[in-house]
Amino acid sequence: MRRLTRAWIPAPLAGLLIIFCLLQPKSQALPTMIRLGYTNCSSCHIAPQGGGLLNLYGRSIDQAQSLVGGEYEPWQSAFAQTINWGGRITQDFRLVMQQQDTSTTDKAGTQLFRNRFIYRNATELGHGWRITATVTGENASAPRPTLSYDLPAKPLEVFVNTALISYRTGHNLEFSAGRDMLPTGVDIADLSVFVRARNRLGYYDSPTQAKVFWWGKRYLINPYAFGPGGNERSGLHESGGGMLAEMDVLGNHRTVAGMNFLQGESAGQNRRMIGPYTRLGFGRWGFLAEHDITDRTLKTGTLTTFRQTASYGQLFWAAREWLVASLIGERLRVEAPYTEHLNAAKFELAARLTSQATVSIGPRIQWDPISGRITRSVVFQLAVKTVH
Amino acid sequence: MQTPRRHQSSTSGLLMLLLAAGAVAADQTVEPVSIEAGSASFEAGTNVPGIEIKGASSNLSGRANVSHGASGLVIDQIHVTLPVKSLATGMKVRDEHMRKYIFTNADGQVPDVEFAADQVTCRKNGGAEDFLCQVAGSLTIRGVAHAFSTALNVKEQSSAAGATFRASGDGVVKLSDYGIPLPKQFGVSTTDEVKLKISFVGRTSPTQTAGSGGAR
DSSP: OHIIIIISSOHHHHHHHHHHHHHOOOOSOOGGGGGGTOOSGGGTBSSTTOSSOBOHHHHHHHHHTSSSOOOOOOOOSHHHHHHTGGGTEEEEEEEEEEEEEEEETTSOOEEEEEEEEEEEEEEEEETTEEEEEEEEEESSOOOOOOOSSOOOOOOOSEEEEEEEEEEEETTTEEEEEEEOOOOOSSOOSOTTSHHHHTTTOSTTOOOEEEEEEEEOSSEEEEEEEEEOOSOOOTTOOOEEEEEEEEEETTSSSSEEEEEEEEEEEOSSEEEEEEEEEEEEEETTEEEEEEEEEEEEEEOSSSOEEEEEEEEEEEEEEEEETTEEEEEEEEEEEEOTTSOEEEEEEEEEEEEEOSSSEEEEEEEEEEEOTTTOOEEEEEEEEEEEEOOO | OHHHHHHHHHHHHHHHHHHHHHHHHHHOOOEEEEEEEEEEEEEEEESSTTOEEEEEEEEEEEEEEEEEETTEEEEEEEEEEEOGGGOBOSOHHHHHHHIIIIIOOTTSOOOOEEEEEEEEEEEEESEEEEEEEEEEEEEEETTEEEEEEEEEEEEEEEETTEEEEEEEEEEEEEGGGGTOOOOEETTEEEEEEEEEEEEEEEEEOHHHHHHHGGGO
């Protein structure tokens, strides 16, 4: 922080930054790191699926990519060694504060101030075995949208997002079983985007699952099978399987293309999803895109089959290592009898001030071409975490 | 009597051939070529799949002398320099590590990377103005010189303003050849072999070319 306040940032700007910090949130997975040649999440995250705790190397990159910058120095006191079980335990506490203001045509505006307090733990048991846990407590829930054809999982004030036991053999093969979010194409941290919220990838979707990650310099193969997480609505306890596969097309660590297939069945409906995606990086800027096609068959009453397509595109530019601006476009189409057309555009500015604090602001506009209704929202977020 | 006359005739022919060869040699004008704002990039693998260190600079500069021989292009007195400070990987801390662990010598100095070669003959490669040059010389990193070779593709373009040589090539440098220990950072270490790519444009000065344009 010394550089932030003393070196070259004038006091009024430093004040604004602090206010900005107090208003914003974000962090987690950073698919934008493709711009620097990081093709998959396992480089920096303990779990190859990404998100969650960072490994030692990831923490050094996290520090290096912040405004404060500099070298990461692991906490190595006797106390740290004790609570980290001699280096076997990686853990942190994370607080995400989010303020969202929304206004919609012909509707009253809404405000939501949401705090999430998260504890994350990864414990190495030796011989390649590891247990991973993430527990979240919150003051206000943010379930997926309630749709007539798909109800969100039940939110809980204290929610176990992740409880996995994993076995890693060698540098690039890992087996995991437990509960977690299902693998996704572009690992976008914002769970409210169409490609996530409309495909059962919300905050409270943590199915029981078994999965394999096998990756190399140019590929990642990730088959998975899953069952209900326990908090699904009646008739929506889904079981199924899928496969995510991606490769670095040009072999230059900057051009990843992949596909995610998923098939799930529950008493109330079946769904089949195919989702091509890409992550492209070109130094300071890059592009992320995903297009998910989901065919659903409702099994209540007469069989009803319809298609949903959700698209996501993000053009990002790293003005500084710690400051990334993005233009995001989204599109949703749902066929009859649940016809829905939505388009959305968002600007996002995310700043990693230190390895402990990240702030972001994201004004978004969404319009419905059928009803003509426009929804404007802005999200401020501050995410802070302990780093040791 | 015929034998001496035949001998005289052969001697005259040889003399004429030598004179002609001398005339050709006189046409081989040596032109100084300067290189400015060339680009150089590197790629270093690591022991972790998914992590590769890449860096680049657009400050490659140098000079050489170029002439045209019977078998193609002749380049000599090649001297190319790359300021270490101009190399960037996209991450400030990584740049600092690179300079510290790769390019800083025992005296704490960070000398420029230099390449020098005495003479290179380039053979024609397809088109009349395309050449392939097997360049062998000495690459100096942090003050330590070691043999280095690369295949350079050169395309020559002539105009009234002078000749332009567009060149690109690649090669491999072994850090161990320079006594550089493999850099390590929290369990991630680079491989010994680093791939290099260079690309630059060399130009003759207009005044030099004006007098020697006919040589080509």
